[in-house]
């Protein structure tokens with residue numbers, strides 16, 4: 465069992481397969497020119513599997529593959545197939561561009577839930593956010609997943625003045641589709657131009673939805689990072705991930721492995737532990753995992769403790785989101 469000093473058992477591992485991506489979402493990528501990590505410094509398929517196995521032996525029940533864009537890795541299929549054989553719930557977060565070609569691999573690996581990031585339902589705005597003109601490809605891949613009865617969750621980062629006006633459109637999408645919309649509060653990471661006035665909060669999101677719909681809260685599962693809601697008569701549902709205004713740290717069970725094999729005990733931790741280096745040197749990795757998690761801070765990596773309106777983002781020591789793995 466992997467636990468921290470606050471008694472939180474950690475049984476959910478998020479593995480970033482790459483910091484490379486075929487999109488350029490401004491809220492995720494650093495502002496300056498960014499060189500993706502060369503393949504030799506990334507965990508190789510056998511290394512991903514070896515590290516994952518250590519976590520699973522210690523009670524990890526769920527693994528999420530993320531990135532960068534996990535499905536742009538040339539050997540993504542090999543890694544997904546290998547992890548699919550472990551006794552865990554395997555899920556993935558993707559920008560949705562490579563779903564059509566990867567679907568047989570995902571199904572074969574037993575993936576039953578796919579989170580797709582989609583911040584707008586307007587093609588021009590999609591291009592503005594991602595710098596890629598593939599809105600219709602992503603939309604048709606979402607339909608493909610639904611046709612195959614795969615659970616689809618849509619991650620929508622809500623940013624004031626950019627897409628907060630579309631909250632109602634996303635809710636309308638759930639009327640006849642069994643999708644879950646996950647509205648995410650915009651979070652600050654190195655180089656992502658976060659300012660508090662671009663934040664659209666849990667309460668603001670709820671206020672918008674409640675103006676037009678009857679909203680009923682749904683009980684969350686114990687380690688959930690989202691607050692869940694339903695609207696009577698809608699096939700789908702929605703949730704809000706309120707990391708900035710109402711964080712979920714007290715029940716956190718998450719650990720993150722970056723694509724270069726560093727363990728982060730929190731999305732906002734300022735430190736990391738190099739598991740890949742230890743693995744390549746044939747050192748015992750488990751004590752490193754245990755002590756990293758034991759030293760986890762109570763909340764938000766000990767870094768985002770101020771009210772979000774007073775946050776000094778320059779003082780936050782972290783990676784950019786694309787190099788952590790969201």
Ligand code: SAM
Nearest residue numbers: 492531532533557558559581619650651785790
């Ligand atoms: N490329 C994949 C994708 O876009 O789904 C996986 C990686 S992406 C970093 C994972 C999630 O992090 C996405 O849903 C994205 O919207 C979210 N994300 C990235 N930067 C964020 C930020 N600054 N605040 C909130 N969510 C963010």
Ligand code: SF4
Nearest residue numbers: 485487489492532559
């Ligand atoms: Fe790529 Fe996902 Fe980041 Fe967008 S949010 S740049 S798709 S990793």
